[in-house]
Amino acid sequence: MFSKEIYTARRNELREKTGSGVILLPGNEEAGMNYADNVYPFRQDSTFLYYFGLDKPGLAAIIDTEQGRDIVFGDNPSMDDVVWSGPQTLIQDQAAQGGVGNVQPFSALHVFIKESVEKGRKIHYLLPYRYRQHLFLSDLFFKSVEEVKKDISIELTKNIVEQRLIKGEEEVEELDKAVNITSKMHLRAMEYARPGMKEQHVMAEIYRIALEEGPGVSFPPIVSVRGEVLHNHYYSNTLKEGQLLLVDAGAESGMHYAGDMTRTFPVSGTFTGKQSDVYQIVLHAQNAAIEALKPGISYKEVHLLAANAIVDGLKSIGIMKGDTQEAVEAGAHAMFFPHGLGHMMGLDVHDMENFGEKYVGYDESTDKSEQFGLNFLRLAKKLVPGYVLTIEPGIYFIPPLIEKWKNEKKSAEFINFGKLEEYLDFGGIRIEEDFLITSEGSRLLGSPVAKEIAEVEAIRAGA
Ligand code: GLY
Ligand code: MN
Numbered sequence: 527m528f529s530k531e532i533y534t535a536r537r538n539e540l541r542e543k544t545g546s547g548v549i550l551l552p553g554n555e556e557a558g559m560n561y562a563d564n565v566y567p568f569r570q571d572s573t574f575l576y577y578f579g580l581d582k583p584g585l586a587a588i589i590d591t592e593q594g595r596d597i598v599f600g601d602n603p604s605m606d607d608v609v610w611s612g613p614q615t616l617i618q619d620q621a622a623q624g625g626v627g628n629v630q631p632f633s634a635l636h637v638f639i640k641e642s643v644e645k646g647r648k649i650h651y652l653l654p655y656r657y658r659q660h661l662f663l664s665d666l667f668f669k670s671v672e673e674v675k676k677d678i679s680i681e682l683t684k685n686i687v688e689q690r691l692i693k694g695e696e697e698v699e700e701l702d703k704a705v706n707i708t709s710k711m712h713l714r715a716m717e718y719a720r721p722g723m724k725e726q727h728v729m730a731e732i733y734r735i736a737l738e739e740g741p742g743v744s745f746p747p748i749v750s751v752r753g754e755v756l757h758n759h760y761y762s763n764t765l766k767e768g769q770l771l772l773v774d775a776g777a778e779s780g781m782h783y784a785g786d787m788t789r790t791f792p793v794s795g796t797f798t799g800k801q802s803d804v805y806q807i808v809l810h811a812q813n814a815a816i817e818a819l820k821p822g823i824s825y826k827e828v829h830l831l832a833a834n835a836i837v838d839g840l841k842s843i844g845i846m847k848g849d850t851q852e853a854v855e856a857g858a859h860a861m862f863f864p865h866g867l868g869h870m871m872g873l874d875v876h877d878m879e880n881f882g883e884k885y886v887g888y889d890e891s892t893d894k895s896e897q898f899g900l901n902f903l904r905l906a907k908k909l910v911p912g913y914v915l916t917i918e919p920g921i922y923f924i925p926p927l928i929e930k931w932k933n934e935k936k937s938a939e940f941i942n943f944g945k946l947e948e949y950l951d952f953g954g955i956r957i958e959e960d961f962l963i964t965s966e967g968s969r970l971l972g973s974p975v976a977k978e979i980a981e982v983e984a985i986r987a988g989a
């Protein structure tokens with residue numbers, strides 16, 4: 527945990543910003559894989575962690591904005607719990623480490639909420655994202671799940687987003703730790719993968735590092751020779767000479783901050799000519815985006831800079847044609863780069879997207895586009911020092927999408943569909959890193975991992 531002063535200051539800031547009513551923050555519960563006691567690894571709710579630091583199931587808390595008090599609700603382990611799970615620190619002792627002296631039994635929360643509702647006090651709560659939380663809130667407020675979702679506090683959502691988006695020094699330290707573990711995972715994947723192995727062997731190797739160095743991965747990794755399938759969670763393909771392996775993986779730090787990095791490298795020791803051409807375009811787009819990072823620029827502008835670089839590059843190898851600007855405005859690049867350039871990162875790999883990405887990545891001056899490609903842009907608003915975000919451009923050759931656009935003659939003035947016949951089995955390339963926005967520009971988080979072609983090939987050759 528951080529110091530109790532940090533948690534107290536965080537709660538006081540939220541209390542002051544919100545000004546009236548009661549803020550209710552439920553923690554997460556254990557979730558059974560196939561029966562109640564065979565559980566998935568426990569992951570605390572990130573907002574609960576941020577304000578209270580308590581990394582245990584069975585807890586909820588309130589921040590009372592008017593009476594200046596914070597209360598943690600939870601029950602100490604019974605003897606049965608001790609028999610099955612071992613002796614545990616009392617909740618009072620843990621809560622005190624986060625600066626909370628008032629701990630009450632979980633059942634007291636129901637009484638507290640009932641009395642607050644009777645007094646006409648506003649209860650602020652966030653959009654639940656687990657079904658168990660929906661049911662818990664439904665039961666607590668005597669409301670249907672639909673009513674629970676309708677009555678979330680937009681004010682609380684915005685206040686928490688505003689606070690959690692600006693990372694404190696102690697958070698940046700944790701993020702650096704998470705990305706350092708992440709860097710080790712990627713370096714190891716590059717050293718380890720060999721033709722004849724299966725994707726799952728590389729997956730197991732990087733998972734091992736995440737588990738040796740911290741609580742584990744920050745999201746289910748992608749380790750695939752089918753990099754064009756954006757969220758590919760199949761790991762049984764055999765690595766073959768001539769293929770590219772895309773690894774998108776990240777670790778959590780001890781305090782559950784996330785890292786998120788992607789590297790794409792050749793299964794053979796070296797890139798083919800075609801692979802290095804496309805790789806160089808992605809790398810150039812990523813560098814153009816990184817150079818543009820600074821306070822005041824909107825992330826949408828940075829995304830469009832990368833899109834421009836991708837179109838210019840694809841024109842240079844005969845895959846696209848026409849005016850670059852017009853192609854990007856028409857969304858023609860999205861056939862190759864259909865996702866957003868990146869997202870916010872923090873305690874969650876996609877930080878706070880459980881609240882709805884419009885509250886995190888957009889504001890009054892930015893609207894979500896409905897154009898294919900831009901509709902997947904999760905972050906568009908202006909950058910501010912303290913933001914932590916990813917830069918992850920990619921180029922993918924997705925045969926069903928190519929087929930569809932070709933049949934519809936979509937963006938035919940910008941795409942050489944004939945030339946694309948040579949790329950149908952190419953796969954995909956993405957390069958991803960994590961950045962802190964500083965007052966001068968940006969800083970790469972964690973230790974750098976090879977990404978220039980010569981550096982990657984040197985590692986693949988065992989140099
Ligand atoms: N790891 C998922 C992403 O890069 O957004
Ligand atoms: Mn990623």
Ligand code: MN
Pocket residue numbers: 786868869916918958
């Ligand atoms: Mn990412």
